[in-house]
Every structure is written in structure tokens, then in C-alpha cells.
Amino acid sequence: MNPITPIMNGLKITLSHMFKKPITLQYPDERPKVAERFRGLHALNVSHDKAKCVACYLCPTVCPAKCITVEAGEDQNHDKFAAKYEIDMLRCIFCGYCVEACPVDAIRMTKEFELANYRREDFVYSKERLLEKK
Amino acid sequence: MGMEIFGLPMMYYIAMVAKVLVAFVFVLLTVAYSTYAERKIIGHMQVRLGPMRTGWHGLLQPIADGLKLFFKEEIIPAQASVFAFLIAPLIALIPAFITFAVIPFGGVIEVAGYKIPLQIASYIDTASGKVYDLNVGALYILAMSSLGVYGIVLAGWASNSKYSLMGGLRASAQMISYELSAGLAIVSVFMLSGTLSLNEIVNQQSGLWYVFKQPLAFCLFFICSLAEINRTPFDLPEAETELVSGFCTEYSSMKYAMFFMAEYANMITVCALTTTLFLGGWQGPLVGSFALLGPVYFVAKVYALIFFCMWIRATLPRYRYDQLMHLGWKVLLPLALVNIVITGIIGHFIN
Numbered sequence: 042m043n044p045i046t047p048i049m050n051g052l053k054i055t056l057s058h059m060f061k062k063p064i065t066l067q068y069p070d071e072r073p074k075v076a077e078r079f080r081g082l083h084a085l086n087v088s089h090d091k092a093k094c095v096a097c098y099l100c101p102t103v104c105p106a107k108c109i110t111v112e113a114g115e116d117q118n119h120d121k122f123a124a125k126y127e128i129d130m131l132r133c134i135f136c137g138y139c140v141e142a143c144p145v146d147a148i149r150m151t152k153e154f155e156l157a158n159y160r161r162e163d164f165v166y167s168k169e170r171l172l173e174k175k
Numbered sequence: 176m177g178m179e180i181f182g183l184p185m186m187y188y189i190a191m192v193a194k195v196l197v198a199f200v201f202v203l204l205t206v207a208y209s210t211y212a213e214r215k216i217i218g219h220m221q222v223r224l225g226p227m228r229t230g231w232h233g234l235l236q237p238i239a240d241g242l243k244l245f246f247k248e249e250i251i252p253a254q255a256s257v258f259a260f261l262i263a264p265l266i267a268l269i270p271a272f273i274t275f276a277v278i279p280f281g282g283v284i285e286v287a288g289y290k291i292p293l294q295i296a297s298y299i300d301t302a303s304g305k306v307y308d309l310n311v312g313a314l315y316i317l318a319m320s321s322l323g324v325y326g327i328v329l330a331g332w333a334s335n336s337k338y339s340l341m342g343g344l345r346a347s348a349q350m351i352s353y354e355l356s357a358g359l360a361i362v363s364v365f366m367l368s369g370t371l372s373l374n375e376i377v378n379q380q381s382g383l384w385y386v387f388k389q390p391l392a393f394c395l396f397f398i399c400s401l402a403e404i405n406r407t408p409f410d411l412p413e414a415e416t417e418l419v420s421g422f423c424t425e426y427s428s429m430k431y432a433m434f435f436m437a438e439y440a441n442m443i444t445v446c447a448l449t450t451t452l453f454l455g456g457w458q459g460p461l462v463g464s465f466a467l468l469g470p471v472y473f474v475a476k477v478y479a480l481i482f483f484c485m486w487i488r489a490t491l492p493r494y495r496y497d498q499l500m501h502l503g504w505k506v507l508l509p510l511a512l513v514n515i516v517i518t519g520i521i522g523h524f525i526n
Contacts, residue, residue, distance in 0.1 A: 051490040055220045065224040 075152045080135045082153040083128055083166070084173040086146060092172060093147035096123040100139035100148065108132035109139060126168040130156050149173075186289045187298070194295050198275050201474075205481075206439040207237035213485045220489040247428040252335060255425065259333035264426070264433035267326025270319040271440035277312035278447045279374045281457045281469030293457070293470060294374055312373040313365065316448055317358055320403060323441060324350040327405075327422050330434070334425035342421025345411050345496065350403050352503040357399035359511035360392045363518040364452050377456035384455040391514045393453045395507055397480075400449065402503065404441040406484060408491035411499060446480035447473075454480075 066073055075081070085092045096113035108131075114124030139148055158164055178185045211226065211233065218225025226233030251260060281293030283306065292299050297308035309315055324347050331343015364385050368376045376385075386393045402409035413421030423434045450456055454476045457469035494502065 048491065052486060055486060055490045058222055059216070059219045061222050063219060063224045064222050065227075067224070067227060 075154065079152050079154070080137045080150040082130075082151050082156060083133075083139070083171055084149055084151050085126065085168065085171045086149060087173050092123060092126070092168070093145050094123040094126060095145055095147070096121050096126075097144060099142040099144065103138045103142040105136060105138065106132045106134045123168065126171065128166050128171065130164045130166060131161070183298075184289070190286070190289070190291045191295070194291070194293070198280070198295055199272065202272060202275055202440055202443055205443050205477075206436050207241065209439050209443065209481055210240065210435075211237045212481070213488070216482065216485045217489045220486070241432065244432040245429055249430065250425070250427045252425050254335040256333040256335065259329045260425075261430075263326050263330035263333055264430045264437070265326070266329060267323055267437040268433045268440070270322040270326075271437040271444060274316050274319045274444045275447070277309050277315055277373055278444075278451055279308070279377050279456055280447075280473045282462060282466045284466045284469075292374070297374060306374055308372055308374040310370070310372045313361065313371045313376075313452070316444070317354070320441070320444070321350070321354055323437065326434075326437065330426065331422040334422070336425050338419045338424045339422050342413055342424070346405060346422060349405070349409065349411060349499060349503075352500065353399045353402035353409075353507070356503060356507040356511050357396055357403060359508065359515060360395035360399060361452055362511075363389050363392045363514050366515070366518050366522060373451050373456075377451055377458060380455040381458050384453060384458075386453040389453070389514070389518070391510065392518075393449070395511050395514070396452070397449055399503075399507060400445040401484065401487065402499070404438065404445055406438075406442060407488040408494050409499060410493060411496060442481065442484055443477065446477045446484065449480055450476040 085094055087093065094111075096111055098111055098113075101107070101109040101111050108129040110125065110127040110129075111123055112125035113121050116122050135150070137150055140150055156164070180188065214236070215225040215233070226236040229235040229239045251257060276295045279292070279294035279297070283290050283292045283299060285291070290299050292306045292308070294306075294308055296312070297306055299306050327346040327350075328343045331339045331341075331346065334340070364376070365371060367385065367388060368379050370376065401407075405411075405413065413423065423431055426434060450473060456476075457473040459468060459472035462468045462472065
């Protein structure tokens with residue numbers, strides 16, 4: 042077998058790669074474009090200045106990681122609402138089943154992916170932190 | 176200018192010191208920035224960016240690396256042979272730098288009415304205008320490059336670690352085997368030139384470079400040199416995956432940096448020597464009328480070869496040990512011998 046040709050071919054390949062555009066993303070300076078249906082941090086949808094959630098308990102039931110805690114309450118109109126809605130981001134596996142299960146379109150997932158924190162308690166997102174940002 | 180020391184004008188000594196400083200600083204800077212260039216070039220060949228965050232496009236990276244290494248803790252293993260352990264990096268580093276003494280990096284330039292040949296170990300006879308340099312310059316370089324192996328073997332042995340010892344043993348076996356082929360490859364150049372003086376060899380290449388007369392010798396010498404300075408694909412002495420880091424496993428701080436510098440300085444020396452022997456040294460178009468173009472051509476050729484070394488590193492995987500020995504003794508050595516015989520036969524019939 043001729044040993045020179047493969048070496049020449051290899052050299053050609055590496056040289057051609059040198060003139061390609063590097064795929065590196067200079068992360069903190071350049072932001073990645075996440076996919077259209079990316080599943081990041083959750084957000085509770087708002088309608089008429091209130092969360093749409095009716096505390097039906099479908100999302101904690103379907104959640105495979107058991108990271109959602111819901112407690113129901115009753116408002117002045119005797120409507121059920123989520124008095125407490127917490128998601129533990131340390132347990133969440135971002136499967137999106139909660140969004141699929143929700144019958145009133147009260148929860149969705151955003152493109153936010155930088156979820157690092159300094160304290161463990163900060164990873165449990167309360168209802169106020171989950172309400173969609175206006 | 177009237178003052179003379181040992182029969183030589185004062186200007187000779189001033190020029191000598193200046194040349195030493197320029198060459199030393201040039202080699203040091205090239206060592207520093209070839210580490211940067213290597214990371215950058217290999218990065219781009221792997222469709223990455225390489226260092227980007229220290230200074231503009233990472234330009235201060237070598238300085239940052241140097242500072243970091245300088246402030247690291249010096250560790251001497253408890254069971255190490257201390258004297259040999261301390262002296263080994265110096266033995267590796269110094270021959271790598273002093274080889275530059277005989278390499279001509281330019282023609283004769285005139286400063287303040289005094290002619291200066293751009294080669295450290297050389298002297299111009301002002302009366303006849305003839306340049307005298309070390310008449311066994313090539314031998315001197317071969318001798319110095321073989322001294323470097325002592326540093327590596329000593330480092331491997333003195334560390335008292337099995338990885339270091341294996342690295343040192345591999346390095347010595349490899350360097351000695353390939354030195355033979357490299358030496359034989361350039362014998363054919365000396366058969367054409369009839370001299371070992373590097374200045375004379377460069378002057379003879381003002382017409383046709385030796386690479387066109389001796390293409391096989393050029394390839395053999397360059398491959399063997401890559402093996403001799405332990406660069407990929409022949410970097411077995413420090414094969415990370417097998418030997419942690421080879422002979423410099425136990426080294427830290429500035430002593431490790433010295434091995435690193437020696438490695439890169441050796442690469443520069445080998446590229447400079449290849450340029451001198453095969454690529455016409457500082458010869459190039461218009462160099463006769465503008466003497467200052469000489470160093471420019473020389474540096475350009477050396478940098479092109481250094482780029483080629485890095486290109487090879489980005490391309491080829493490491494040889495296995497038996498393949499390395501097979502290539503050295505059963506392929507390159509016979510080829511070098513055949514090349515000498517053919518050169519001899521052709522030379523005999525031409526003359």
C-alpha cells in the first residue's frame with residue numbers, strides 16, 4: 042500500500058478545515074440561538090392579571106420527576122386557584138409533560154436555560170418567580 | 176574605532192553582542208509565539224478558535240502561560256536524584272538555543288561603515304571582504320542536537336518515576352535512531368557543497384536551492400528531524416495517553432517550562448537548519464541589492480516550515496513504537512544510504 046497518498050489526503054483535509062468558519066460560540070459574549078420548541082425554565086401564563094392555573098393537579102400527577110408542588114385555594118368568586126405552585130429545578134428533567142398535560146394552557150416553557158444559583162433553596166421556584174414576565 | 180582587542184576592532188565586539196542579543200530575543204519570542212500559533216492553527220484546523228480571551232484574539236496567551244508557570248510551586252520528588260533532576264532542564268534547554276550561533280540569517284550588512292555578516296559565529300576580513308565562519312558548522316549543530324538527548328534521559332532517570340523513565344528511554348532510543356538517518360540524509364548535501372560551513376552552503380544556493388537537487392534528502396531530513404525533536408507524529412516520549420507526560424511528568428513550574436521551551440526552540444532550530452541546508456537560507460530575489468531582505472526571506476522560510484510542523488501535528492496521529500523503529504531503521508536509513516550512493520554516482524559522471 043502506498044503510504045504517501047493517505048498522508049497527503051489528510052493534509053489536504055486539515056488545510057481545507059483551516060479556512061472554514063469556526064463553529065465555536067464565544068458563549069458569554071455571543072448568545073446561542075435555541076431551538077423554536079426549546080424546553081427551558083417554566084413560566085405560568087397570565088390572563089386578566091391572574092395566573093390561568095386552576096390547580097387541577099394534572100401536572101404534579103404526570104410529572105415523572107415529582108418536582109411540582111401545587112396547593113389549591115378558593116378565591117372570592119369561589120373559583121379554584123393555585124395558592125402555592127412550586128417547581129424544584131434540581132429535580133426537574135425538562136420533559137415538558139406538565140405543559141402537555143395542562144388542560145387550560147396555564148404553563149409553558151421558555152428559552153431561558155441559565156438556571157445556576159448559589160444556594161439550594163434558590164432552585165425551588167415559587168409561583169411569583171414562575172409567573173410570566175411582562 | 177581605533178581601539179583593538181586581540182587584533183580585532185571594537186566594532187567587531189559590539190556587532191557580536193548585538194547579533195547574539197537579536198538572535199536570542201528572536202528565538203525566545205518565536206518560542207513564545209509559536210506556542211500561541213500552534214494552538215491557534217490547530218484550533219482553526221479543528222474548526223475551533225483557539226485562545227481568544229487573553230488580549231485581542233488571545234495574543235497575550237504566551238505571556239499569561241509564562242507568568243502562570245513562573246509562579247507555580249517547584250516540586251522535587253522525595254526519591255529523586257536532586258542534582259540530576261535540577262540540571263536536566265538546563266541540559267535540554269541550552270543546546271537548543273546555542274545551535275543558533277552558526278546559522279546564517281542574512282548576508283553582509285553595512286552599519287556605520289563597518290561590514291557585519293549576519294551570522295553569530297562569523298568574522299569578516301575587511302581587506303578581502305571574505306566571510307569566515309565556523310568551518311564545521313553543520314557538525315556543530317549535529318553535536319548540539321545530540322546533547323539535547325542527555326537532558327531528556329537525565330530527566331527521565333532522575334525523576335524516579337516509571338512514566339518518566341519509560342519516556343526517557345523511548346526518547347533516547349528514538350533520538351539516536353533518527354539522528355543516524357538525519358545525519359546520513361545531509362551527507363548528500365555536503366557531497367554537493369564540498370564544505371560543512373553553513374555560510375558557504377547558503378552562498379552556493381544563490382542559484383538553485385538544494386531542495387531541487389536533493390528532494391529525497393530534504394524529505395528524509397525533515398521527517399527525521401521531526402522525530403528527533405519529539406514532535407507529532409513521533410511524540411512517543413511524551414505520549415500523554417500512555418505515559419502521562421513522559422520524561423517531564425515529575426517536573427513543575429519553571430523547570431517544566433524549560434523543557435517546553437527547549438522543545439519549541441529545537442523545532443525552530445531544525446526549521447532554520449532545514450532552511451539553511453535545503454531552502455537557500457537567506458537567499459531570494461533582489462537580496463543582492465538590498466541586504467536587509469536576507470533576514471526577511473530567512474524568517475519567512477523558517478516560519479513556513481514551522482507552520483508545516485504544526486500542520487502535520489494537526490493531521491497525523493502518533494506512531495506505535497514498533498512502527499517508529501521500523502520506519503527509522505528499515506525505511507529511512509536505507510533510503511538515506513541509497514540517496515548517498517546515487518548522489519555519488521551522478522556526481523562522479525557529471526564531474
